[in-house]
Amino acid sequence: MSARAWWLFLALGLIWGIPYLLIRVAVADLPPVCVAFARTLIGALLLLPIAAMRGELRPLLRYWKPLLAFTLVEISIPWWLLGYAETRINSSTAGLLIALVPVLTAGLMVLSGREVLNGRRSLGLAVGLGGVVALVGLDIDVSNGWAVGAALTTALGYALGPIVISRYLSGVPPLGVIAASLAVAAALYIPFAIPAWPPQVTMKAAGSVLVLGVVCTAIAFLLFFSLIAEAGPTRATVITYVNPVVALLLGVWLLHEPLTPGMLAGFALVLLGSFLATSRGASQHGAGPVPIGSDESR
Template sequence: MTRRTWTLFAAMSLIWGVPYLLISEAVAEVSPAVVVFARTAIGAVVLLPFAWRQLRVVWEHRWPVLAFALLEMVGPWFLLSDAERHLSSSLAGLLIAFAPVLALVMARVIGLERKIGGLRIIGLVLAVAGVAALGGGGMESSGAWPVVEMLFVAVGYAIAPQVAALKLGDVPALPMTAVCLTVAALISAPFAAATWPASLPSATAVGSLVLLGLLCTALAFLLFFRLIAEAGPARATAIAYVNPVVALALGVSLRGEPITLLIAAGAVLVLAGTFLATRRSAHDAEPALEVGATPGGSSPG
């Protein structure tokens, strides 16, 4: 990869490790619905001017696009924002690292992946053990439900790429993302209005919402498309191994979030297991379609 490509990769790894910290700051003062509406509305306003010439092809695939928006943005972002009222941002980011493993299992079930070799099975086992450890560390301080919410988020992030791979291969990524953000904003708008804060949130909360929309949504997708074009989808989605570490580092260093031995062990197991489970060796059969080749393959959280 070129220096430019490595720069894009580093930028994306950092940018998509940041949302967990920003969401945690925002939900301290506004509802999860307001968080989802703010980031999707800002992202839609920024991206639509770049995408409007290609909206017709999105309309021709409207039902799969709607399903993708619900699975990739609406559902996960509501659950993620709600869970982060009780979970630390670092733990939330680490739990999301399990999404590529779920995507691999689902791809095998529906036939996108023809074979899972022995090394990848070991990776699956390690990742499941890591999630169990992370869940244990999270439930000690928050109860079971926020951890369950994060696992549902991972399920949404795992299913969405399969929908895109099967039904949206002919839809350009930029207009599809712009439309999905618009749909998510429209769906979340009534809930945001019903829970709108009575007084203006602090500058920290407002700034977090603006950064979520501009940096972690609109700019992130534009850079991710460029990274895919320059490095290819397989290398581009490798940021899924890095951004949980960024989320952990930011949470611990900037917010003083605790890191217990159980959480540290879980982090190592999830990241190592995910790497082994999603890497392709010479002994593995080629997939029917490449999993994770869409924008949903490495989600921002």
Template sequence: MTARGWALFAAMSVIWGIPYLLIKVAVDEVSVPVLVFTRSAIGAVLLLPMALSRQARTLLRRHWKAVAGFAFFEMIAAWLLLSDAERHLTSSLTGLLIAAAPIIAAVLDRLTGGERLGPLRMAGLGIGLAGVAVLAGPGLSAGGAWPVIEVLLTATCYAIAPLIAARYLADVPGPALTSACLGLAALMYLTPAALTWPRHVLTPHAYLAIGTLAALCTALAFVVFFALIREVGATRALLFTYVNPAVALVAGVLVLREPLTWLHISGLVLILTGSVLASRVGAQKPSGVSSEDVADEEPTGDVDVG
């Protein structure tokens, strides 16, 4: 990997590892609909210049049902559940539980006619689920069952969205898809956000968290992500998703002084080990699929933005 590739890889590891920290800060001062709306609206506006081509608009109209489905699972439902859960759970625990998404994705892919799960991948599922169980215990004690369920439902949303993108949206440019989905999410949350808009002046920390989440972790993140794909290829690029949970853990502990226990570390190791094994894919690519198709397909697939 080149120096530029490593720099982009490190950037993505951090950019999509800190949203959990930022969400935790923001939901202390604004409602969940306000947070989801501002994140979506700002991100959509910033990415709009990259999604104005006639070809992109044509493809979005042609696949509008899949675009709506992707937006629902990747942003509209996922960000609502995630932000609400973080009103009760620590950001570090949330980031660790979200790491179960690749495991859930492997199961859903198999159930919907995807690649068969061999013994190694089945073992990965078991190991990963054991890690989720290790982490869910402290979560249930700290915030109750529903916030933990919300995070696991978010991980399920992040697992479903890749299947939609890979099977129906492979020919849609990433920035155009992202901008359209963010715009749709902003429209969905416009009224709830207006009804719950804060009447008090926010602290600088809240403004910084919301602005960083929208501009850095949403808009810029996708630009860097696609640059990383072009630099190192889709397969290597997606390896950063295994670093994000560790970044979320470290950020929560250092910035918010959240507790760090052996259960956190053990759960992280188990989930990441299980994810690596469960998400292994065969060396053979489907016939008729070029490397460019794969590069277009995977970025809009296994995307966990928090």
């Protein structure tokens, strides 16, 4: 890759590794739906004008059904559930659970008949799921089962989103898709977020949400599309393996979350499983769709 591509890659590795930390801080004072609403609203306000100036919104009108489906599975439901999960489990644990996205994507591609289930892919799926078992079995109390389920559902949504893009929106400008999806998601959150909005918001929570919306959403997607243009979609997906490392380190360093044997074992197994399940050698049809909507994505 070029020097510019490497800088974009490193910047995104950091930017998309910190949402878990920021969400954990924000949901300490704000309901999860309010955090998700504010983040999508800020991102939409920043990206919609850019997409409009580039003429990337009008082509979306005829694709409103898949756009709505993408919004629900990639943004609306996952970002709300992820906030809920982080009210009960550590940000680093949530980041490691979301790191299962490539494994889930590979499994969905196999189930849909678009990928072949060979030995390497089967091993990757088994190893990745084993990582989740290790993480949950060694570290997470049974009482937090709903939070684990919410995080895993978020990962499933992040895995479904790129498949919707690949099947129904592949010919549509990606920045327009993201900008419109953020706007739709913000509108969908309004009936739930406005009644739940607290009378006062701490500076810490407000700052976390602002960084989530500006840096981790608007700027991150602009950088990601630049990385795809510079290095190609296949190399851009490698960012998936960097984000959980950043999430783990930031959670341990800044929030003083414990670094446990279960986290280390789960982290190693999930990343190894993701590599095996999504590497080119695992499939006769390539590496699968580019996760343009995830900040694992997210």
